[in-house]
Amino acid sequence: MQSAIPVAEQPVGRSLARPVYQLRNVSKSYGFGKIRALDPVDLDLRQGSFSSVIGPSGCGKSTLLKIMAGVTPPTTGSVILDGKPVLGARREIGMMYQQATLFPWLTALDNVLLPISIRDGKAAANARRKEAQALLELVGLKGFDKVYPRQLSGGMAQRTSICRMLITEPQVLLLDEPFSALDELARDFMNIELQRICLSRNATAFLITHSIPEAVLLSDVVYIMSPRPGKFLEAVPIELPRPRTLEMMTAPEFGEYVRYIRSRLDEGAVTA
Amino acid sequence: MNSIDTKTTSPALGRPITVEPGTFPETIWNEQVAWIDRVPRVVAMAALLFSVLFLWWAVHYFEVVSRIILPSPAEVARDIVVVGKNILSSGYMLAALWMTTKEVLWGFAFAIAIGFSLGVLVGETSFGERAVLPYLVAIDTMPKVAFAPLFLAWLGFGIASKVALAAFIATFPIVVGTAAGLHAADENARMLFRTLGASRWQTLVRMKIPTGLPQIFTGLKIGAVGVMAGAITAEFLGGGKGFGELIRVAASQLQTPRVFSLILYLSVLGFLLFWTVILIERRLVFWHRSSVAGIDDRR
DSSP states (O other): OOOOBOGGGOOOSSTTSOEEEEEEEEEEEETTTTEEEEEEEEEEEETTOEEEEEOOTTSSHHHHHHHHHTSSOOSEEEEEETTEEOOSOOTTEEEEOSSOOOOTTSOHHHHHHHHHHHHHOHHHHHHTHHHHHHHHHHTTOTTOTTOOGGGSOHHHHHHHHHHHHHTTOOSEEEEESTTTTSOHHHHHHHHHHHHHHHHHHTOEEEEEESOHHHHHHHOSEEEEEOSSSBOEEEEEEOOOOSSOOGGGGGSHHHHHHHHHHHHHHHHHHHHO | OOOOOOOEEOTTTSSEEOOOTTOOOOOOOOOOOOHHHHSOHHHHHHHHHHHHHHHHHHHHHTTSSOTTTSOOHHHHHHHHHHHHHHHHTTOHHHHHHHHHHHHHHHHHHHHHHHHHHHHHHHHHOHHIIIIIHHHHHHHHTSOGGGGHHHHHHHHOSSHHHHHHHHHHHHHHHHHHHHHHHHTOSOHHHHHHHHHTTOOHHHHIIIIIHHHHHHHHHHHHHHHHHHHHHHHHHHHHHHOOSSHHHHHHHHHHTTOHHHHHHHHHHHHHHHHHHHHHHHHHHHHHTTTSOOOGGGOOSOO
């Protein structure tokens, strides 16, 4: 297996594509600098690449994601998306969380259309009902348009929330442990779905996860983070062919990647 | 390995049982439901009502207390008919009932308007939470009925003073319910709305208020009860032409059966108001299971 490349010596992954998401010197601290949540981070995400961040809990992964989404301002540094600084919510960004966060008073279809309805009004949302239905069909929820969230299982709710993310046709997907509440079978299925969606749309994805196999399965690059205050220890390029399949998870190279990342995480936990 | 205790007492059979090796025992375990929980609801409610009526009748019959103070159930029943006839024939009692109804409805309307607005101010703005809320809590701890003489002095003996006290009592639970409801939305929902670039107004109207409707309706239900108490108390203290005044006069003439029957008709009014709120809640908050008085079905 390849030796790891320090973060500074990127590019990795699909090195020909242009960087679409750039972070420079981004850090976050609370209480007038007393509590450092995230040490300065540099990051380049290339168009169409899939990157994962893996690290111990409380290492600032979610803070990093919130800063990238323009929801929380960084203490230092800047975030550039598609040549323009991120200073607030951006239309190009789609987000997904550990919980589906569907609203119980809206049908599945209206939940999917919520982003359109918030951004462009109810008329615009109504005009896109067909697309929303097509998305639900794509994730295997055909005929569930008029169903309310409490009648959906956890996996179905999470699939509905994928549709809600995709309806805005985002260029960038920010994913905060999106499938960690699902059982393993559903999770594998959703991961393959996610890959298919990203490849077909050439979307750039950034995934936070606790699962090393999940990170290896999906990513072009896996970033390993140190415990609090979080910083990138290493960027591990995953050079398995696309599209990835679940069978690859039993291949020896796959196991090598998983073992290597595990050992680096353990080292990080000891030295920090 | 035959360490199975063969001398166990079965809860279902109430006697010790023995299990022969290689056989499967008869039913030895049934879910135990107390007999009182197996009685149908209607029967249970009727039985309870009749026991109370019987007790009442017995106290009257054996003259445990003076019969002037405690009339018999039959006397009360007869008077209920008398009052009912008066109301149905558009007598003075109907006018009184209508007066009290108006006080209650106006009081509730004001309470909802003021309570909801203050609730949004307190729940949504940090000025409201830091500057307004302490005063609201301070006023809420005062016995609000004690304000009745003030309202009478300010607004006179007409309907206005009754509406004011009714609204005053019902406002606070609505403020608290609304403010609590606006805080009910979880961090993920807030994040989602922020990433969608939703305005503060959109976040409030399309996420926080719908999420908080169960709490808001809990406040409305408590308010609906309080508004009745406020209107009647104000009538006791400040006259007027409502049912409270009829009760006060009947009580001062020791017409106890009349007092009982008037209270019964008042409770019908309160019940109708409460159930209107519940019906609207069921329509609006269809996704949330809550039963009467906000008590969950679980034990």
